[in-house]
Amino acid sequence: MHNLGTVVRFEIVRTLKKKSFWIAALAVPVIAGMVGLIIFFSNKTTDDQTKNLANEQYSLGITDESHLISDQLMGVVKAQKIGNKAEGEAAVKLGKLDAYFYYPGNVSKETVQVYGKDVGFFKNSRYQDLADQLLKQSAASKTDPNLRAILQGTTSYSATTFTSDGQIDKGLLKLIAPGIFLVLFYFMIATFGNQILTSITEEKENRVIEMILATIKPTTLLVGKLLSLILLAFIQMFTILIPIVIGYFVFKNQLSLPNLDLASIPIDPLAVSISAVIFLLSFVMFAGILMTIGAAMPTAKEAGGFMGATFALLFGPLYAAPLFFTSPESPVVQFLSYFPLTAPIPLLLRNAIGNLSLLEAGIASAILLIVTVIVVRIGVRIFRFGALEYSRKLSIKEVIGRKA
Amino acid sequence: MSKETPPLVTVNHFRMDFGKKTVIKDLSFDIRKGETFGLLGSNGSGKTTTIRALLGIYQPTGGELLIDGAPYTVDGSVRLGYLPEERGLYKKENVIDIMTYFGQLKGMKRSEAKEWSLNFLKRVDLGNEASTRLDKLSGGMQQKIQVGIAVMDNPQLLILDEPAKGFDPVNRRLLMDIIEEHQEQGTTVIFVTHQMEEVERLCDRILLLKDGARRLYGTVDEVKDEFGGQVLEIVSDQQVPTNEKLYTIERREGRTTMLTPKAEMLALQRFLLSSGVTYSRFELKRPSLDDIFVDVYGPSAKEEN
Numbered sequence: 001m002h003n004l005g006t007v008v009r010f011e012i013v014r015t016l017k018k019k020s021f022w023i024a025a026l027a028v029p030v031i032a033g034m035v036g037l038i039i040f041f042s043n044k045t046t047d048d049q050t051k052n053l054a055n056e057q058y059s060l061g062i063t064d065e066s067h068l069i070s071d072q073l074m075g076v077v078k079a080q081k082i083g084n085k086a087e088g089e090a091a092v093k094l095g096k097l098d099a100y101f102y103y104p105g106n107v108s109k110e111t112v113q114v115y116g117k118d119v120g121f122f123k124n125s126r127y128q129d130l131a132d133q134l135l136k137q138s139a140a141s142k143t144d145p146n147l148r149a150i151l152q153g154t155t156s157y158s159a160t161t162f163t164s165d166g167q168i169d170k171g172l173l174k175l176i177a178p179g180i181f182l183v184l185f186y187f188m189i190a191t192f193g194n195q196i197l198t199s200i201t202e203e204k205e206n207r208v209i210e211m212i213l214a215t216i217k218p219t220t221l222l223v224g225k226l227l228s229l230i231l232l233a234f235i236q237m238f239t240i241l242i243p244i245v246i247g248y249f250v251f252k253n254q255l256s257l258p259n260l261d262l263a264s265i266p267i268d269p270l271a272v273s274i275s276a277v278i279f280l281l282s283f284v285m286f287a288g289i290l291m292t293i294g295a296a297m298p299t300a301k302e303a304g305g306f307m308g309a310t311f312a313l314l315f316g317p318l319y320a321a322p323l324f325f326t327s328p329e330s331p332v333v334q335f336l337s338y339f340p341l342t343a344p345i346p347l348l349l350r351n352a353i354g355n356l357s358l359l360e361a362g363i364a365s366a367i368l369l370i371v372t373v374i375v376v377r378i379g380v381r382i383f384r385f386g387a388l389e390y391s392r393k394l395s396i397k398e399v400i401g402r403k404a
Numbered sequence: 405m406s407k408e409t410p411p412l413v414t415v416n417h418f419r420m421d422f423g424k425k426t427v428i429k430d431l432s433f434d435i436r437k438g439e440t441f442g443l444l445g446s447n448g449s450g451k452t453t454t455i456r457a458l459l460g461i462y463q464p465t466g467g468e469l470l471i472d473g474a475p476y477t478v479d480g481s482v483r484l485g486y487l488p489e490e491r492g493l494y495k496k497e498n499v500i501d502i503m504t505y506f507g508q509l510k511g512m513k514r515s516e517a518k519e520w521s522l523n524f525l526k527r528v529d530l531g532n533e534a535s536t537r538l539d540k541l542s543g544g545m546q547q548k549i550q551v552g553i554a555v556m557d558n559p560q561l562l563i564l565d566e567p568a569k570g571f572d573p574v575n576r577r578l579l580m581d582i583i584e585e586h587q588e589q590g591t592t593v594i595f596v597t598h599q600m601e602e603v604e605r606l607c608d609r610i611l612l613l614k615d616g617a618r619r620l621y622g623t624v625d626e627v628k629d630e631f632g633g634q635v636l637e638i639v640s641d642q643q644v645p646t647n648e649k650l651y652t653i654e655r656r657e658g659r660t661t662m663l664t665p666k667a668e669m670l671a672l673q674r675f676l677l678s679s680g681v682t683y684s685r686f687e688l689k690r691p692s693l694d695d696i697f698v699d700v701y702g703p704s705a706k707e708e709n
Contacts, residue, residue: 216509
């Protein structure tokens with residue numbers, strides 16, 4: 001592996017110099033930030049609307065046959081009581097009042113009627129908003145606080161379940177640690193799949209491969225590219241996560257984000273280890289498959305079609321995800337868990353859920369390991385023979401037939 | 405270069421099959437240390453396959469190809485410079501980054517590779533292009549950089565496959581100067597080309613491959629002798645008639661006719677004059693490599709190349 005460090009450094013540095021890498025990496029936190037701002041301003045607007053109930057600067061008349069509207073709130077909005085609906089409606093028509101609300105005797109069956117002076121398409125909604133707020137806040141002020149909490153759905157619950165050995169069951173929290181590897185795998189394959197193909201076919205498309213092969217071993221080049229891609233994936237992941245984490249702590253209160261109690265996340269060393277092994281084997285296997293496709297094809301464009309088929313097999317099991325929760329013993333789940341091209345997602349998901357036995361994990365890992373070794377060896381062989389095929393695909397017959 | 409000089413490259417009974425097709429048949433030759441060796445042949449004659457097998461890019465079906473007594477490995481003892489016929493570089497990278505990378509792959513320190521590259525760029529009038537992205541340069545400029553990468557790290561064996569392809573006459577001159585410098589430093593050069601003038605000027609020995617087999621092999625003079633000694637060039641307004649007893653007509657090109665004489669010059673002259681052929685040139689000379697190339701491969705091969 002002479003020169004491995006040189007290849008890794010070159011591949012990483014030139015990728016980090018590309019604008020597209022940073023655009024892809026920073027797009028996620030930027031979009032997350034924009035969504036946060038929208039939520040923030042949306043929340044702020046709602047708060048402001050409530051606070052501004054008292055600041056509404058228009059003349060208002062109210063007829064309350066329901067007797068629900070609080071006198072105190074009417075005082076806050078400086079509303080005057082109007083004897084009947086016709087009188088209120090006429091006052092608005094004549095411009096004596098800016099708005100008039102009619103609350104019927106039975107608001108559950110009859111319609112609250114709102115009249116107002118036209119102030120434009122968007123601002124006209126302020127009359128109904130105020131009528132609604134007055135009714136809700138008046139009703140809330142007359143209701144028992146407990147009943148109000150139930151009706152408003154703000155009652156909080158705490159549920160504790162115990163495992164067979166008397167330990168507190170951590171519920172969904174226990175999915176987090178092993179589940180991170182599933183997210184990581186999805187992210188790395190989705191983000192770097194195309195880059196692996198481009199990276200492998202680049203030397204061929206640029207006609208630089210022959211000069212390279214006279215200078216370093218093909219294995220060194222391929223391993224160097226794979227290592228650099230793995231490192232770049234982590235760099236990109238941290239580039240995405242760091243601004244999000246900083247944003248979370250800085251804007252947690254403004255955006256009303258939930259508290260993240262890392263200490264409460266249970267970490268099962270065995271489950272995490274199994275996930276880590278499956279993740280690593282799966283990634284190297286798929287990178288090897290993509291590398292092999294890239295080596296056999298003259299251009300990244302032609303390799304793209306085969307990559308699509310591979311991705312369909314890889315992500316296809318997500319459609320059967322409910323079965324992984326409910327029927328882990330079913331033949332479909334078993335097949336998807338052991339067939340190498342579909343195995344990564346079922347294995348990682350089932351391990352996170354907790355229905356992947358140690359024996360199943362061991363067998364599946366062994367299959368992944370064997371297939372990974374075979375795929376990488378075939379990939380290197382195809383790369384050696386296919387590297388100099390600038391304009392045509394390499395057939396399997398040729399690869400097998402040639403002397404190693 | 406004496407015959408006692410030990411070989412740097414040895415090819416023994418090399419055979420190469422691709423599937424059922426045999427591309428090289430039982431090829432043997434050697435290249436002595438410090439000599440410039442011309443590997444010649446028409447398209448598809450097996451030159452590039454031989455070079456690739458020599459560098460371990462292809463595994464030979466039979467025989468052995470050795471550099472300094474052993475099959476070539478990238479981490480072996482021989483410093484190699486290789487300019488393949490199918491060549492290119494990383495298009496989206498800066499010139500200096502590419503050159504430094506290749507220098508490092510060849511075993512140079514990063515700073516050393518960068519310094520060497522900057523000096524080379526100045527020498528080939530690309531001193532201001534070190535930070536330019538490669539695809540912003542013209543084809544000829546890119547060729548110069550490829551040549552630079554091939555000659556980096558003072559190679560002991562320099563393999564140049566059609567090095568002048570794409571160069572204008574000025575840059576061709578520059579390239580020849582660079583090759584000659586390396587010859588003077590004792591570098592062994594394998595020169596794959598169709599430019600016979602360059603071969604005559606630079607090569608100590610040559611090998612002509614035809615259909616994967618050795619057709620002619622030796623010094624330029626030996627090859628000329630082996631090919632058939634002397635030819636007679638006649639320039640005339642009249643067509644030279646055939647005469648199997650006195651000569652064989654090799655080819656006609658306009659007013660020029662090339663003959664292989666079978667009799668005394670005086671007899672030929674008498675016959676031509678009696679046939680009404682008057683000539684402005686009647687010159688006995690050794691065939692040029694260009695003549696030999698055309699005779700071995702046919703005029704179409706020369707046009708192809």
